[in-house]
Amino acid sequence: MMFTRITFLTCILLAFAGSAFSVTVLDDDLYYAGSYDDNFQEFTDAGWEIVNQVSLYMSDGSTGVITGSGTTIRYITDYSIKEGDSVSLTADLIRTGSGYGYTGDIIAWDGSTATVISSFSESQDFTHKVTASSEYAGQKLGFTFKFAEGWGKVDSFTLDVVTSVLDDDLYYAGSYTDNFQEFRDADGWEIVDLVSLYMSDGTTGTLTGANGTTIRYISDYVLNYGDSISLWTDLIRTGSGYGYTGDVIAWDGSTATVISSYSESQDFTLEATALSEHAGKQLGFTFKFASGWGKVDRFKLDVEQVDPNYPDIITQPQDQFLKAGSDAVFSVEAIDYSGNGLEYLWYHDPNLANADSNDAVALADGTDFDGATTSELTVFDVQKEDDGGYFCKVSIIGRNFEYSEMAMLKAGYLIAHYPFDGDATDISGNGYDGTAIGTVDYSPDGGMIGQALKMRNASDGHVSVPAEVLGDVAEAFTLSFWTYGSPEQPLSNLQNLFHARGSNSNVVTLRIPHTTGRFQMLTGNPDDGSTQIYTTGLSSADYKNRWNHYVITKQLGQGINVYINGDQWGSFPGQNNPVYGATEVAIGGGLTDSTDTFDGMIDDFRIYNYPFAEDEVKEVNPTPAYPSPEDNATDVPFDTMLSWQPGEGSELFDVYYSTTAPDQYAADFDPNYPLTDPTVIAGLTSPEASFDFNLDLDTTYYWYVVESDVSGNPLWRSNVWSFTTQDLEADLNDSLKVDLFDFAPISASWGEDTKGVVTEAAVIDPMNYDVTNLDPDDPASSKYYWMHYYEYSGGTNLVYGEGYCDPVDDPNGMAIEWSYDTPSSSGGTDASWLYFHKDRSDMPIDQYDELHIDMKLVEGTIGANGMWGNFINTDGEGFSHTMNTSALTDGEWHTIVVPIPNDAPAGQLNYIFCGYWGSNLTGKIHMKNLELVVTDDTPRCVPEFYIGADINNDCSIDMYDLSVLASEWLLDARNL
Secondary structure, eight states: OOEEEEEEEESSSSOOOEEEEEEEEEEEEEOSSTTTTHHHHHHHHTEEEEEEEOOOOOOOSOOEEEBBBOOEEEEEEEEOTOOOOOOEEEEEEEOOSSOOOEEEEEEOOOOSEEEEEEEEEEHHHEEEEEEOOHHHHHSEEEEEEOOOESOOEEEEEEEEEEEEEEEOOOOOOSSSTSSSSHHHHHEEEEEEEEEOOOOOOOTTOOOOOTTTTTEEEEEEEETTOOOOEEEEEEEEEOOOOOOOEEEEOOOOOOOOEEEEEEEEEEEEEEEOOGGGGGGSSEEEEEEESSOOOOOOEEEEEEEEEEOTTOOOEEEEOOOOETTTOOOOOEEOOOSSSSOOOOEEEEETTTTTTOOOOTOEEEOOOOEEOOOOTTHHHHHHHHOOOOEEEEEEEETTTTTTTEOOOEEEEEOOEEEEOOOOOSSSHHHHHHSSOOOOEEEEESSSSSSSSSSSEEOOOOSOOEEEOOOOGGOOOOOOOEEEEEEEEEETTTTTSBBBBBBEEEETTEEEEEEETTTTOOOOEEEEEETTEEOOOEOOOOGGGTTTTSSSEEEEEEEEETTEEEEEHHHEEETTTOOOOOOOOOSEEESSSSSSSTTBBBBBBEEEEEOOOOOOOOHHHTTTSSSEEESSOOOTEEEEEEEEEEEEETHHHHHHHHEESSSSSSOTTSSOTTTOOOSSOOEEEEEEEEEEEESSOOOOOTOOOEEEEEEEOOTEEEEEEEEOOEEOOOOOOOOSSSSSSSSSHHHHHHHHTTTTTTTTOSSSEEEEEEGGGGOOBTTTGGGGGSSSEEEEEEEEEETEEEEOOOOOOEEEEETEEEEEEEEEEEOSSTTOEEEEEEESSSSSOOOOGGGOOOEEEEEEEEEOOOOTTOEEEEETTTTSOOOEEOOOGGGGSSSSOEEEEOOOOOOOOOBEEEEEEEEEEESSSSEEEEEEEEEOOOOOOOBBBGGGGOTTOOOOOOSSSSSSHHHHHHHTTTOOOOOO
C-alpha cells in the first residue's frame, strides 16, 4: 500500500509553527527489460530519462538491476518547489560489483535546464536532505543518479518533500474577554462557544478557558477513504481541573461529522481512520477544557494518506501445518479505497522463493483447489506435493496490485514410531530403526501398550535412532509418548528422556522431570543456539509411579504446548528457534554424559513433522482415557455415574474401585494391580458404570478400568483415577439428609453474631511431628514438616534440594532443627519452608495480632540483618517480616515475635518461608512452639466461636447459611 503523509502542526508558543504537508513524489521499484540495450527502458516509460548511456556490463538477470559505469539517469517530478521545502532522497542500493561508489544531484528543473540544489557522493544506502531556497521556487523537483565506477543493483528510490501549508502567529490580546481573539484572526480556527475565562498569565502561547469553552480548527485538507489520522497535544496544566474533551471531525462546510472522540487528562495522541462517509470533507478537530482551566502549548494533526491506486491488505494468509489428508484454507482481507473493486489470484511456489519467482504458478479451481480467484483459497486433501508457499495477488480493477505475504503449507506425517515391543524397530514404514547402546532392557509385561523400554539412571544406556528423524522438523513437530517414572523420582542426577545434538550444541533436550521435579525442554539448532522451558507445575503423579501420556508440540511463531493425559498442561510462547542440525539422537538417555539415562519406562514413542491440533492429541492415545468425573474432581454428586473414552478395539469393560489410595511406595506395589482389595463391576458392554447405592459423602474414591476384546482377551488397563464426593454442608444433624430438622437450628440462631474475645493462642506442637511415608506432593500425613529448599548465589545459579529434618530431643523439649550453610558469593541465601498441613482450621492468620516462634541457636553464626520471613495462607497470599534474631547468640531459647499487619489476608496459615541473606553463614537453629497470639480484647471470628448453624463459619447466621440450606434442600445420601 502506498502512503502520503500530511502533517498539521499547531504550536501556540512564541510562534505558531503552522502545519506541514509531506508528500512522497516518488517511490519506485526499478527493473530492466532483459538486455543491456534496453535495460533502462523503464525510465523513459515512467518519468525517467537516460541522460548518458555508456557501454554496460550486466551483473545477472535479477529483478531491479541498474548497471554501467558512467551511465546517468534522471527523474523529473510534477511537483513545483516552494521556498523552504525540505527535500529528502532515499536510495535502497544492493551492490553486486567491486566498485561501489555512486554520485548524483537533487535538482530544480525549469523545463530545459537543471539547477543543482545539492549533490551527493555515497557508497552505502543513504538519505540525503536539503532545504530549497527562494531561487528554486516554481521549478520542478528532480534528481540524477549514476554509478561512479563498476556496476550495482538498485531496489528503490524514495523522494519526499515537506512544505508548510499554514503558518500563522497566534496570540491573545491580554484580557480574559478576548484571549481567544487569535483564533478569529487565524485561518481555520473558530470559537464555537466562548464562556467566562480565567487567564493563567500573560505568556505568549497560552490557551486558557473555563469549563465549556470550545475551539475548533478546520484544515484545508480534504479527507480520503482510509486516511490514518493522529491528533497530538502538548498540554501544560495549571489549574485544579485537568480534564479536556474533543473530537476529530470531518467538515462539509456547515456540519461536523465526528470521526473519533477523546476525553483525556494528560498529553495524548489520538489515532483514527477516515471511513468512506468522511471522504471529500475537510479534516478538523475540536477541543475544550471539561473543567477548571489550563494551558496548551501545542496541537499537532497528522494524516497518513492512502494511495487509492493500491489495495490495502490488512489480513495476511497464515502458515498451515496440517495432517496429510486435511484441507488447508488460506485467506486475505484487503480494502479498496478507489471503489473500483478488487480481483484476486492465488499462486503456489513449491520453493518458497518470493512473489517475483519464476517458480510461482497461478492456481485455478478444480479437484485440488477452490477459490483461486477469491479472497479465500482451499487446498483439498493436502499431500506432500502441495508443500511450499502460497500467496495472493490482490488487484484494484483498472489500477495497481499488491502481493500478500507468503504463507507456508506443510503436509504433516508420522516420521517415526517406536512401540518398544522387545526392540527399537520403527513401525512407521520409514525405516528409522533404533539401536540399543549400553544397558537397555524391555519390560516384558509392564508396558502401557505391550512391552516398553526400561531404563535405570546412571546405567550407561540409551536407544540411538537415526538423526534423519529430525530432518524435517525445523518449523514444527510433535512428540508423543508414554512414560512411567520410577518411585525414586525425581533423582539428583540429570536424566534425558529424549536428547538430540549437533556440532557440540543441543538441538532437543527433554527432561521429565529435572532434578528439581520441574519440566525442562531445550530446542534449537547449532547456529542460533537453543531456547529453554524450565518451569514448575508438575506434580509427582505427572512423572512417577504411574503411566502418563505426553504430547509436546512446537510451531515457529506459536511456541510449545505440552499436554498430559490429553489435557493441556502448559503453553510456552517465544520458543522460536528452528530445530535443525542434529547429528545424533537418543531416546531414554544422554549423549554428552552416558549416565544421564531416564529412570523408568518409555512406551509408544512417536515423532511427527507437524503440530497436533487438540482433537489429535486425544486421538493419538489408543488406551482408556478422559474419565468422567475428571481425574481428581471434587464435590462430585454421591449418585454419580462413571464413564470414559474406551481404548481401541475394546468391547468388554471391568471397573475396579476402592476408597483406599494405591500405596505406590509399598515394596510389593504392582502397577498391574494398583488397588488393594478393590470392588469390581464386571462384564460391562459399554464404557460407563453406575452404582446401585449412594456413595459415601466427602470421600475419595479410586478407580481404574480393564478392557478386553469381544472374546475376553485383555487389551488395555487405564491409569488409576480418583474423585471426591460432595459433603452436605447443611446436614446439621448428621442424618445424611437435608430437611426441616436442619432448618431448625438456623431459625433458632437467626441473626446471631457469635464473635468473641480470644483468650487462647493457636498452637502448633512439634511433639505431633510425623514424617511417616511422607509424600512431598501429598504431605497431609504430617502435622507439619521442614523442607530445606534452595541455595541462591549471586543472583543466579539456583541449587535445589529437598529433605526432611527429624524432630530433635532438645533438653527443653521436642523441636525442629534447621541446618543452614549459605553460599560464599555475595548475596547468597539459605532458606527453608515450614509447611502446616493438619488442623489448619484453627489458624486464621488475619484474626490474630502476633505470631510467636521459639528459637535457639545451637551452633554457628546468624545473619547480621536478621532472618527474613514470608508468612503465607492457603490461597498463596501473605505478608513479609524481618525477624530480629540477634538475641540468639547466647545459645538460649528466645521467643521471636512477628507482628501481623492489619491488612494481612484472610485464610489459614499454610507455610512460613524464611532464611538468611549473606555469605558464609553456617549453623543450626532449633525451633518449637509456634503460636498465633491475640494481644487485645477485640471480638473476633475464630474457630472456638463457630456454631453448627453457621455453615460458612463467618460468625453470623444469615442469608448465606440459608442459601446453602436451600441449594441442598431434600438431598438424601442415605442408603435405605
